[in-house]
Amino acid sequence: MSERFDRGVAAINDLGGGYEAIFEPMADIAPDLSRFVAEFAFGDLYTRPGLEPPERQLLTIAALVALGGVEAQLKFHIGAALNVGVPPAKVVETIYHCLAYTGFPRTVNAMRIAKSVLADRGLLPV
Template identity: 50%
Template sequence: MTRDERFENGLTMLRRIDGEAGQKVIDSLADISPELGHQVVAWAFGDIYTRPGLPLRDRQLVTLGALTALGGCEPQLEVHINAALNVGLTPQEIVEVLLHSAVYCGMPRALNATFVAKKVFAERDLLPVTAP
């Protein structure tokens, strides 16, 4: 596959998962590192997200857990919490994965991620979230 084809595949997947938010991230890199923007689209979304091994909802569960564990990724968490909702995860499932993350990455990181989720849910009129 050519560089341009990988980018186009990735752009299609990015739009499917992240909608407008993903494009805003790519656009924000245009004046500083367009190559990073290209790689996010072509590699992350064109090569990795399109692989057949996991459904998109499972990929988003992994992404939420990883971003929570890393800490300091609140802007990316916001994008990916929206993406998780876009691919079919429920607010309850997202809250559960963030709660589960507390065991492995600590309470402060899980709290930060949960507050990001709360912001996203409020913006999408999904509060209050009821327990499963």
């Protein structure tokens, strides 16, 4: 497709995702969506200098907690954080920190997702 797309797919795969598994279900209805996400979010933003992958993942987790209603993306990025070396306790603490800014419902929902990801990896208790 493009250099940006290739960088983006590589960044997604470096985080432990599988580009195809994430975007294949939407290919028939929104084929350009996966290209937009790969090129911009991952090809442009995730490959910028200035932040290390663990920092990017913690920031992404905090933003997703604030958004709410993004369970699949939060699950992916919690897993990605663990894949790039973020300790489980830091993931949990990042979600805790969101409480004052996002409220109880979003924080509780995010913590449930974190618990599920950590449990699936045999990383409980934290």
